[in-house]
Amino acid sequence: MSRFVRHFLIVxxxxxxxxxxxxxxxxxxxxxxxxxxxxxxxxxGEPFDLASGLQQQxxxxxxxxxxxxASLLGFGRGQLSAEDMASIxxxxxxxxxxxxxxxxxxxTAIDSLQGLHRSFESTGLSRLIIEPMAVxxxxxxxxxxxxxxxxxxxxxxxxxxMV
Numbered sequence: 001m002s003r004f005v006r007h008f009l010i011v012x013x014x015x016x017x018x019x020x021x022x023x024x025x026x027x028x029x030x031x032x033x034x035x036x037x038x039x040x041x042x043x044x045g046e047p048f049d050l051a052s053g054l055q056q057q058x059x060x061x062x063x064x065x066x067x068x069x070a071s072l073l074g075f076g077r078g079q080l081s082a083e084d085m086a087s088i089x090x091x092x093x094x095x096x097x098x099x100x101x102x103x104x105x106x107x108t109a110i111d112s113l114q115g116l117h118r119s120f121e122s123t124g125l126s127r128l129i130i131e132p133m134a135v136x137x138x139x140x141x142x143x144x145x146x147x148x149x150x151x152x153x154x155x156x157x158x159x160x161x162m163v
Contacts, residue, residue, distance in 0.1 A: 050093045050140045057136055058129060066097050067123030068133050072158060074110040074119065079157050084150050091144050134158040 054065040073094075077085055088094060089107060098107065110116050117127040134155070141151050 050137070051097050053136050053140060054133065058132055060125065060129070060133075062097070062100065064123050064125055066100065068120060068125055068129070069094060069137065070098055070107045071110060071116055071119035071123070072130070072134060072137060073107045075116045076154055076157055077107060077109040078111050080150070080153060084153070087150070088141065088146065091141075091146075093140070093144075131159065 050069070051062050051065050054060050054068070055062065060068065073085070073088060085107075089098075110119055116130065120127050120130060138151055138155055141154070142148075
């Protein structure tokens, strides 16, 4: 089973748990994602590139990818420290993707789930693609060596707010 399918199934299970699942149980599921076997992320034998990964796995354009990444990072901006956000935004692939996006896509704070939905829709993407997009981004951050605690914080924010 491909890594993407495995992550998608886990993310889907979060959705199926719904609001009846206590937050502690959702955090346990996030830890299970973290404990999956480490393997080098590659697409067609090439090192994992965020824009290419989003385009190939989800069928989105580079401009849509830039908008979606900016939206998800913006949703995290109010919840994470400035230092944590800087460690993510300073990754060259993310910087380049945002720079090359719609006339220099900017990460601006998004403080609600409705704001995240509106932001995705403004890029031409359905809010239904948020979860699969978050999985690809988390895989990318793992490949970039972003610390597991920060990735878990992002996963908790992105996935727990979706259910």
